[in-house]
Amino acid sequence: MRRLTGVLLFFLIVQNLIAQTNEEFRATWVITWEHINEDDSIEESKARVREIMDNHVKANMNAVLWQVRQGGTAYYNSSFEIWGRHAGYKSPGYDQLAYAIEQAHARGLELHAWMNVFESSSTAAGSAAGNNPDWVARDGYGNPMPKFRALSPGLPEVRAYLVDVAMEIVRNYDIDGLHLDYIRWNEWSRSNINSAGKAAAGGEDDPGFILSDAQIEELMSADIRERYLFDKDHPYSAGVPQGYNSWEDWWRSSVTDFVRTVQDSVKAIKPWVRLSPAAIGRYNWGGWNGYNVVFQDAALWFNEGYIDQIMGMHYHWFTGDEFYSMLKAGCPSCWESWIQPGLAAGRLFTVGPYSSEMARVKIWNRHPDIVARSRDVPWVDGFQFFSYGAWRDQRYWDEAGRTLFPAKARVRPIGDRGQTPAAPSLSLEKIDSLNYRITIEPPAGLAQDHRFAIYRSEDDVPDTQTDEIVHIAFGRETFSFDDTFDGSQDYNGRYTYFATTLDRYWNESAVSGSAQGDPLPSFAPSVVSTQPGSGDSTTVNDAVVLTFLKTMDTATFSDAVQFSPPVPSITLEWSADNKTLTVLPADGFEFATEYTLTIAATVTDINGVALDGNGDGIPGDDFSLNFRTISADITGPALLSSYPA
DSSP, rough: OOOOOOOOHHHHHHHHHSSSSSSOEEEEEEEEHHHOTTTTTHHHHHHHHHHHHHHHHHTTTEEEEOOOOOOOSSSSOOOSSSSSSGTTSOOSSSSSHHHHHHHHTTTOOEEEEEOOOOOOOOOSSSSSSOOOOBOOOTTTTTOOSSSSSSOOTTOOHHHHHHHHHHHHHHSSSSSSSSEEEOSSSSOOHHHHHHOOOOOGGGGOOOOSOOOOOOOHHHHHOOOGGGBBBBBBBBOOOOOOOOSSSHHHHHHHHHHHHHHHHHHHHHHHOOTTTTEEEEEEESSOOOOSSSSHHHOOOOHHHHHHHHHSSEEEEEEEEOOOOHHHHIIITTTTSSTEEEOHHHHHHHHHEEEEEEHHHHEEEEEEEEEGHHHHHTTTSSTOEEEEEEEEHHHHHHHHHHHHHHHOOOSBBBBBOOOOOOOOOOOOOEEEEETTTTEEEEEOOOOTTOOEEEEEEEEEEEESSSOOTTEEEEEEEEESOOOOEEOOOSOOSSSSSSOOOEEEOOOOTBBOOOOOOOOOOOOOOOOOOOEEEEHHHHHHHHTOOOOOEEEEEEOOOOOGGTTTTESSEEEEEEEEOOOTTSSSEEEETTOOOOOEEEEEEEOOOOBBBOOOBBTTTTTTSSOOOOOEEEEOOOOOOOOOOOOOOOOOO
16 A cells, blocks of 8 residues: 655645745845955956856845945945955955946846944954054953954944945945944953954954854853943943943944934935844843843834844744744744834834854755744745855755745835836737747836836736746846746746836836737656666665656646555655655665656646656656665665754
C-alpha cells in the first residue's frame, strides 16, 4: 500500500508567502565591503555594482540600502571626509555612489544612502574623529573611547557637522532615501570595550554588529560612570545638563534633536526623500533595547513625523512566531503598543531579519516562515534583510523571487504627500506567439523623473492591487519592455496589459488604456531533471527527485508513481511551486538492485495537459528512470544543522 503525504505546515507558510497587495518594501543592507574593493579596477567595480542591482531585481526587490559612510569616513565624493578603509582611503576613480544610483534607477529600484551617524571609529587623517578627537565620547572619568569610537551626540558642533555631512549627500545625489544607522549613543563601557577584541588597522574598527550576551550583561550592570556617555562639555562631574531632569532625558533629547533637524533639512529641499533609522529591534523592553540602553527613541520619531519609515534591526528573533510576538502579540513588549500615532499617520514600518546570523547557524530555511508570519501583521510594510552578502553567498535571489516575492511590488505611499500624477499611454506589439512588446509613453510635461508600473492581468478589468506588476521603470522618456514566455508558463489564455505613473512619493495615477494579447501556447509537461540521473547509482536511503517543466496537478499522482521491483511504501513531497517531486521510500531501497521508476502518462499539469514522458513534445507518454543502488552503505550520518549552533 502506498501513502501520499503533504507537509501541512509548509503548505500554510506558502499560502501566506503571497503578499496581500502589490505594495511591499523589499531590500537588503549592502555593506561597504560588499560593494567596494580597493583592488578593483573601475570596470570591475562597476560590474560589482551592476551585479548587486541585478540580484535585487532577480528577487523582485524594489530598494537597496547602500552604505555610504562608515567609521567617520566616506564612500562617495565628500568634501568633509576621506574615502574609507575598504576603498583603500582613495577614490575608486569614478563616482561610485552616482553610478550605483544610476544603475538602481535603471532597474526601477530605490537607492537609500545608508550612513553610520555617530559611529566614528577611524582615526585616519581626514576622518571625523581623526580631525576632531575632542568630539569623541568620554566615560564618567573624562577618558575618551580608546577604540570603537563614537562621537558624542550631546555636542552641538557634532550634530551640526553631521547634518552638513548628511545634507551634502541629499543635495548632490538623486537618492530615494537617507538611512541613519548608529543613530544612538554608543553601547560601550570601560570593561566591555576591553573585552571586544583589537582595533583594525588605521583605527577603523569592526567589532561586530551585536554585543555578546556577556557583553550586554556587563553593560547593563556597569556603573553609569563606566559608560562612554559624556563629553568634553558635559562631564559626569558637572551633573545633569541644565534644562533636563535626568541624564537619560538629555541623552535621548540630543539624538532626537539631530534626527528632527535632518528631517526638516531634507524635507526643505527634497521632500520625497524618505528618512529612516536603523532602529534597535527592541524599543524599550528586554535587556538590550534602544530606549533605555542606547537612548534611541525611535517610536517618538515615528509618531511625531521626525522620520518617514522605521527599518528595524530585528536581530534577536529567528522564527515566525517570535517575529509576530515582537511586532504585535507580545505587548506591551512589542512595537504595536508604542507606535499607534505613526501608524495612523500612514508612516512605514518594515521588518529586518538577521539573514547573516541565520546563515551562520544554518537556519536559512526559516526565511519563508518569518516573512509569512510578519505579513500577518497588517501594518508591516515590508522587509530589509541584513545583509546583501549573506543572500549572495546563499545564492538566494532566484528562489526568493519564486517564493518569498513571486511578483514585483510598489512601495506604499505615505499619507497625502505629493499629488496624483497623470496616467501614461500604452501600446502593445505582438512580436511572435510567445513575445510581446509593451511601449509606455509618459504623460506630457513631467518636470522630473517618475516611475512607471506595467501590469499584466488575466482578465480585462484592471486592478492595481491584485494584477501582477511585470516591470517598474524610472525616468521620463518613452520606453519599451518585452514580456517573453518560453511555453512552460502555466497560463495559456490572453493577457491584458495596462500601466500607471508613480511620482517620487509612490502616488499612483489612474490606469492607462489597456491592450490585450492573443492566447499563449503552452507546452506539455515533461521531466527536465532527475536525481539520481539516468543510469546513475544512489544509496539505499536517498530519495528520488524529479523536476517538471510545468506546475503539476499533484492530485493526479496518487497512483501514478511505480517502482520495479516494487517498493512497499513511498512518500511523495512537493516543492512550494509544485514543480519538484521528491519520492521517498519509507524503508529505503534494497542494496545492489536495478530499479525503474515509472510515472504514468495519466498525470497532468494544472491545465490538464498530460505528461510528455519521452520528450517528443507530444503529451500522453509514461516517463521512466533507470538507476541502481550501491552494494554497501559506507557513508556515516552527518549533522546538517543545529540551533543554537
